[in-house]
Amino acid sequence: MENSLNSSIVELLGNVRRTKPLVHHITNYVTVNDCANATQAIGASPIMADDIEEAAEITAISSALVLNIGTLNKRTVESMIAAGKEANNRGIPVILDPVGAGASELRNETVRRLLAELRFSVIRGNMSEIRYIAGLRATTKGVDASEADLENSMQSGMDIARALANQYHCTIAITGATDIVSDGKSVFCVENGHPMLSSITGTGCMCTSLIGSFCGITTDYRMAAVAGLLCMGIAGENAYEAAGQQGNGSYRVAIIDEISKLSPETINRRASVYEARV
Amino acid sequence: MENSLNSSIVELLGNVRRTKPLVHHITNYVTVNDCANATQAIGASPIMADDIEEAAEITAISSALVLNIGTLNKRTVESMIAAGKEANNRGIPVILDPVGAGASELRNETVRRLLAELRFSVIRGNMSEIRYIAGLRATTKGVDASEADLENSMQSGMDIARALANQYHCTIAITGATDIVSDGKSVFCVENGHPMLSSITGTGCMCTSLIGSFCGITTDYRMAAVAGLLCMGIAGENAYEAAGQQGNGSYRVAIIDEISKLSPETINRRASVYEARV
Amino acid sequence: MENSLNSSIVELLGNVRRTKPLVHHITNYVTVNDCANATQAIGASPIMADDIEEAAEITAISSALVLNIGTLNKRTVESMIAAGKEANNRGIPVILDPVGAGASELRNETVRRLLAELRFSVIRGNMSEIRYIAGLRATTKGVDASEADLENSMQSGMDIARALANQYHCTIAITGATDIVSDGKSVFCVENGHPMLSSITGTGCMCTSLIGSFCGITTDYRMAAVAGLLCMGIAGENAYEAAGQQGNGSYRVAIIDEISKLSPETINRRASVYEARV
Numbered sequence: 104m105e106n107s108l109n110s111s112i113v114e115l116l117g118n119v120r121r122t123k124p125l126v127h128h129i130t131n132y133v134t135v136n137d138c139a140n141a142t143q144a145i146g147a148s149p150i151m152a153d154d155i156e157e158a159a160e161i162t163a164i165s166s167a168l169v170l171n172i173g174t175l176n177k178r179t180v181e182s183m184i185a186a187g188k189e190a191n192n193r194g195i196p197v198i199l200d201p202v203g204a205g206a207s208e209l210r211n212e213t214v215r216r217l218l219a220e221l222r223f224s225v226i227r228g229n230m231s232e233i234r235y236i237a238g239l240r241a242t243t244k245g246v247d248a249s250e251a252d253l254e255n256s257m258q259s260g261m262d263i264a265r266a267l268a269n270q271y272h273c274t275i276a277i278t279g280a281t282d283i284v285s286d287g288k289s290v291f292c293v294e295n296g297h298p299m300l301s302s303i304t305g306t307g308c309m310c311t312s313l314i315g316s317f318c319g320i321t322t323d324y325r326m327a328a329v330a331g332l333l334c335m336g337i338a339g340e341n342a343y344e345a346a347g348q349q350g351n352g353s354y355r356v357a358i359i360d361e362i363s364k365l366s367p368e369t370i371n372r373r374a375s376v377y378e379a380r381v
Numbered sequence: 382m383e384n385s386l387n388s389s390i391v392e393l394l395g396n397v398r399r400t401k402p403l404v405h406h407i408t409n410y411v412t413v414n415d416c417a418n419a420t421q422a423i424g425a426s427p428i429m430a431d432d433i434e435e436a437a438e439i440t441a442i443s444s445a446l447v448l449n450i451g452t453l454n455k456r457t458v459e460s461m462i463a464a465g466k467e468a469n470n471r472g473i474p475v476i477l478d479p480v481g482a483g484a485s486e487l488r489n490e491t492v493r494r495l496l497a498e499l500r501f502s503v504i505r506g507n508m509s510e511i512r513y514i515a516g517l518r519a520t521t522k523g524v525d526a527s528e529a530d531l532e533n534s535m536q537s538g539m540d541i542a543r544a545l546a547n548q549y550h551c552t553i554a555i556t557g558a559t560d561i562v563s564d565g566k567s568v569f570c571v572e573n574g575h576p577m578l579s580s581i582t583g584t585g586c587m588c589t590s591l592i593g594s595f596c597g598i599t600t601d602y603r604m605a606a607v608a609g610l611l612c613m614g615i616a617g618e619n620a621y622e623a624a625g626q627q628g629n630g631s632y633r634v635a636i637i638d639e640i641s642k643l644s645p646e647t648i649n650r651r652a653s654v655y656e657a658r659v
Numbered sequence: 660m661e662n663s664l665n666s667s668i669v670e671l672l673g674n675v676r677r678t679k680p681l682v683h684h685i686t687n688y689v690t691v692n693d694c695a696n697a698t699q700a701i702g703a704s705p706i707m708a709d710d711i712e713e714a715a716e717i718t719a720i721s722s723a724l725v726l727n728i729g730t731l732n733k734r735t736v737e738s739m740i741a742a743g744k745e746a747n748n749r750g751i752p753v754i755l756d757p758v759g760a761g762a763s764e765l766r767n768e769t770v771r772r773l774l775a776e777l778r779f780s781v782i783r784g785n786m787s788e789i790r791y792i793a794g795l796r797a798t799t800k801g802v803d804a805s806e807a808d809l810e811n812s813m814q815s816g817m818d819i820a821r822a823l824a825n826q827y828h829c830t831i832a833i834t835g836a837t838d839i840v841s842d843g844k845s846v847f848c849v850e851n852g853h854p855m856l857s858s859i860t861g862t863g864c865m866c867t868s869l870i871g872s873f874c875g876i877t878t879d880y881r882m883a884a885v886a887g888l889l890c891m892g893i894a895g896e897n898a899y900e901a902a903g904q905q906g907n908g909s910y911r912v913a914i915i916d917e918i919s920k921l922s923p924e925t926i927n928r929r930a931s932v933y934e935a936r937v
Contacts, residue, residue, distance in 0.1 A: 139582035150523040154454040157487035209713035245706040304695040350916025360628025417860040428801040432732040435765035638906025
């Protein structure tokens with residue numbers, strides 16, 4: 104059954120493919136190729152540039168900026184700040200993926216500094232990362248959400264997302280079995296996805312790149328976040344059907360396949376997204 | 382129909398596979414794994430080493446040096462210069478991939494410096510990058526060629542390639558719907574390839590790695606460039622037939638498959654390369 | 660036919676999947692994604708962090724530390740030392756992959772320094788790299804073992820492994836047509852594997868990540884090394900059957916598939932490992 108949410112997302116996807124927004128990434132070297140290919144698969148155009156001498160200049164010609172701290176270092180953190188300030192000055196959306204927040208003092212300090220010096224349009228993380236940012240007890244296990252943090256209730260997740268969105272005047276996206284998106288007022292839940300997504304590296308990072316791609320063509324960042332989560336989730340489901348039994352390698356390839364093949368029909372048929380009563 | 386160009390390329394491919402030349406890359410972290418696997422798939426041996434303390438030494442044991450500025454930074458630019466000088470002193474061919482030339486002052490300045498301090502055997506770029514280097518109006522869109530730049534005529538592209546080849550005493554290779562190669566005198570056109578090649582990350586970089594692999598076993602750099610473009614183009618066609626409908630992820634995998642399976646028969650059957658009248 | 664070695668390995672694999680040890684990598688940017696996905700495919704959890712300000716702290720929450728010098732630079736070598744010392748202080752196993760040892764003075768000097776300042780649980784390399792470390796004549800060809808070094812007899816390889824293991828009080832693993840593992844007393848040989856493993860980038864690095872994953876759940880590092888080599892070898896064989904004819908790209912995908920699908924049955928059916936008489 105089609106609904107207005109699905110229609111909005113179908114329209115956003117069409118716009119990404121028509122306008123091919125340039126999405127500047129300062130990101131980690133583990134999943135950077137996945138992020139580039141996911142960005143192209145959804146229809147946008149990726150560019151990775153992390154030297155302080157060009158970071159702001161590349162941001163200036165881009166439609167969105169994705170900052171991912173997965174393999175942060177002192178050199179690239181400065182580039183993130185410079186690029187982020189340029190984006191803020193120009194009204195270009197900035198998306199944060201706080202990979203591993205809570206796992207080291209460097210990551211914690213960097214997240215604090217990024218949040219203090221930059222304004223973000225969307226912050227996407229797993230429950231442990233978002234709990235850490237919210238100042239709650241978070242028991243991160245490296246770059247994955249911990250079991251303990253996942254045991255908190257959906258209601259708790261929605262409350263955290265909404266409060267954090269209000270605190271930072273941005274959209275918060277928490278990925279998990281059910282994804283949660285809030286702009287501080289409304290809350291959306293995306294039930295698409297597949298458990299196998301967490302068995303390969305980079306699906307969180309790719310999800311953030313998809314959100315960045317959508318942010319490049321709309322100022323409705325809440326809907327851009329919903330669209331990114333939904334596209335990743337549906338691709339994860341379709342990829343499981345296509346290749347899940349073959350193993351992790353084939354599943355990883357199929358995810359990019361399915362992102363590139365997302366159609367209005369697929370979205371209307373598979374989307375499971377709704378606005379929660381809060 | 383076989384012809385002498387095809388025969389030359391078949392012979393070069395046989396030589397690469399027989400001698401497995403070591404190809405030193407100082408390249409970007411987005412597509413570096415693709416470059417390594419493409420280099421191995423064509424039959425050569427990749428090595429990536431970018432620290433200033435070993436860059437020249439690794440070049441000295443290599444048969445070719447590929448410099449790719451896709452994610453350049455101040456540290457690696459110095460290593461490129463050191464490695465390039467060592468290669469020049471030893472007569473080892475140096476291949477430049479000026480990724481994103483025109484997109485930032487750092488990239489422009491770096492390209493100017495590399496061209497001033499080093500002698501290249503082959504420079505391979507898209508039309509926007511090559512136009513930038515030629516001092517022409519180029520409207521780059523990040524790391525992809527812009528529509529405006531692609532609208533220029535084939536004749537214009539051939540003229541640019543030939544003039545630039547003469548200016549820098551090297552072979553210029555412009556990749557596009559029809560690839561153009563010139564050493565300043567003759568011009569060759571390669572019509573192999575598939576539009577889907579531009580929908581995934583790294584095909585330009587991989588193409589440069591193939592050219593580097595061929596440069597490692599011949600001093601006919603013009604023919605090495607033609608061979609690299611032709612192999613990439615045919616692999617792109619075969620990959621489309623094998624997996625194009627499955628989506629971007631499978632297509633990317635199939636490109637490496639098809640490079641590794643290139644045979645004299647495939648080249649003779651599919652090659653569409655000719656010398657242009659200029 | 661099952662035997663006690665196979666049973667031990669089956670048990671180790673079950674433990675990795677049950678406890679999902681966090682494996683900290685400071686590794687090269689060429690194959691880092693392969694390492695992360697291989698680590699997840701075997702059932703462990705990878706984290707990559709190379710900044711000096713967090714390297715030791717991330718090691719402290721990890722169950723094993725993998726140091727791979729494939730694209731070493733001065734910045735990350737210091738992080739390796741800091742992380743390695745933290746691991747040594749805490750009794751966390753450290754695994755070394757001396758990629759390209761013998762190919763440059765920087766690599767040689769770094770290996771010397773790592774061996775002088777850190778205690779390793781396992782060192783895994785190809786015959787050229789291990790010969791270099793053993794102070795023997797090694798004729799490395801970039802990052803691959805040279806033909807000359809491979810021509811040495813199995814007996815010679817076993818002697819080198821045993822002597823080096825005694826010298827550094829660790830387990831030595833030499834990968835080749837037959838893999839050799841020694842803790843200085845006993846020697847194990849693993850005959851699983853497929854020649855096609857050497858035709859794609861990263862299989863050595865992935866093998867080290869598997870060893871690291873096993874080291875994360877046992878203190879029997881000799882058996883952890885055997886388990887890592889065996890799992891990689893069997894995956895290489897199964898991947899060849901599944902996809903070898905399709906080419907290098909599909910084979911690479913299939914390796915991750917087969918690591919993720921390794922079962923007690925597969926191990927018992929395919930394992931070809933034995934203790935050598937020395």
